[in-house]
Amino acid sequence: MTAYDWVEKPTLLLDESRARANIARMAEKARRSGLRFRPHFKTHQSVEIGTWFRAEGVQQITVSSVEMGQYFAAAGWDDILLAFSVNWRQRSALIALAQSVRRLGLLVESAESLDFVERLGVPVDVWLKIDVGARRTGLDWQAVEQIADLLHYPLHTARLRGLLTHAGHTYGAGDGEAVRRVYAQSVQRMNDLRWQLQQQTGQQLEVSVGDTPGCSLSEDLGDVDEIRPGNFVFYDAEQAAFGSCPPEWIAVAVACPVVACHPRDEKVVVYGGAVHLSKDFWIGQDGQRQYGWVALPEEGGWSAPLPGAYVQALSQEHGLLHVPAPLLKQIKIGDLVCVLPAHSCLTAAALGRYATLDGRWIEMMR
């Protein structure tokens, strides 16, 4: 019995063999490059999927919230990096988490937060969050003096481990060549900074980088100590649209019931909206927002994306699919279509569990 036999409403399908292949591929690249692989588990948020990483030799992970750290710590992960600037309001939970694992890494980007972490009174690794150009948050990579000041801060229970960045500006950089350029530039900037800081302070610092486009498209991962990509476990339509992966590596799709067809408008309406897919989109070559691609159920999975078809709009529960006229006759009310989401991390977080193709549930953190 496959999931298609019983799916009644928007359901997140997971192709286990594709996800395992994605994990193996990235793990192998990290091994080949001689660097530590610390995948970001915020994409899948599942203890069971975590075991697939263990099978590839992964021993350290990245999470994005204290609760996610607790969830994976309870499943035996004991080297966890919480890659989110430390939240002072979760003091007790942070202490408890640090005490429950062998090694907890925390992110700091100010003297005040460094002081907060030291005063937790528990041994933790401190990573300084560096902005190499993404302009989300972090210490500017050129603010060497300011960063050097942090390195002089007297630490007793906390230990300064290194410099960390998320070069999120690989998203939207353009083609593969542009992504590789952004990735290489980020690594260069991190190493420039590391070298200057070591000259000034004598401290040895590790460098942690890694976003899915950069790590997928760069053959040479450069002189870094660890990578932390997350999305690659599933990839998604946006990643495929800008070349991080071929469409056949996308490991998740949302099965959505068709509720209306409007052939004159080349439009199909599905049960599957913003609360299922999230409202993330990318801008297609025609300048239109694209919330996902459209595929059809197939024996053992789903078809290649239908050429020219995409999710053009989402409201709370509705998805509007643009489907070119010649393809419309393949789709009828009551059918299921498979939406390859724009952003698999947010879609997984919205749907809360996975149905494997053979119809088994895989639970995730709630």
Added chain:
Amino acid sequence: MTAYDWVEKPTLLLDESRARANIARMAEKARRSGLRFRPHFKTHQSVEIGTWFRAEGVQQITVSSVEMGQYFAAAGWDDILLAFSVNWRQRSALIALAQSVRRLGLLVESAESLDFVERLGVPVDVWLKIDVGARRTGLDWQAVEQIADLLHYPLHTARLRGLLTHAGHTYGAGDGEAVRRVYAQSVQRMNDLRWQLQQQTGQQLEVSVGDTPGCSLSEDLGDVDEIRPGNFVFYDAEQAAFGSCPPEWIAVAVACPVVACHPRDEKVVVYGGAVHLSKDFWIGQDGQRQYGWVALPEEGGWSAPLPGAYVQALSQEHGLLHVPAPLLKQIKIGDLVCVLPAHSCLTAAALGRYATLDGRWIEMMR
């Protein structure tokens, strides 16, 4: 003890008195207009908040999924309209829902779906979903012949009740005058259609309309039988930005811990991202995306929105707030700020429960 005393992570705050006033105001407008008030409960999704509507005399409701119907039916609501084109794959659940309430309304926009509903074999009301210009889904209001054909379909257990539309193009219509024009035009089109159909078929048809901007901004709700607004119970920053309500009617805010401040960039980084707020946005007057407004905690609630401040970007867990320099000194790492979300329906669905200002939890459907 207020919620601010214990909030550690992104938390949906609810100002009960504002929500109750919003409900009372819309209920009074419906009464004054002599029409049935069938509020859409997809915005709040909470049995407890439902009781606030009962207190204003509401006896019939709108929902957007079978599960939401089951949830409210279990709490005693027995006149429910499922305002989503009927999903054939939930046949058993639809029959069970119809049998558990006094009156269930279903939405149909094709002969095939009308046939499906008749074959459920249980008494239900059928509403024909009409598109009066929103171009999401539904039968084109000008396709009179096609719609008349549906009216000739022989029904035995199902009963054709009327014509229903969601004039979602009030969103983004522009100012209040433009919204009123779209609303009035929608009502006009529905009545033109009703008149022509009654001429052709002799059938009496009800008309159901209602979106929050149209119902909030139009003093004259026109010749309709019922209205179904939903968002008005909380409103949100987008509604206030285009004038559906003053900012002081917004009844929900997300309390978010500040984790970094970048004064040079006039930027504050909070714990509170796409998984908490959703990625819905509106386009501000400066052409920039706005994911919400920014306010500060205050005794008994939150301040007016900080002038010129807004949520400029969201990633999975991060919110980036633009805060003009003169206001920055009011905000420090470890503080809470209150984000008035762009779209309260999606934010409530993402966060899954409410904290009242006096620090009590209100649960919603899970």
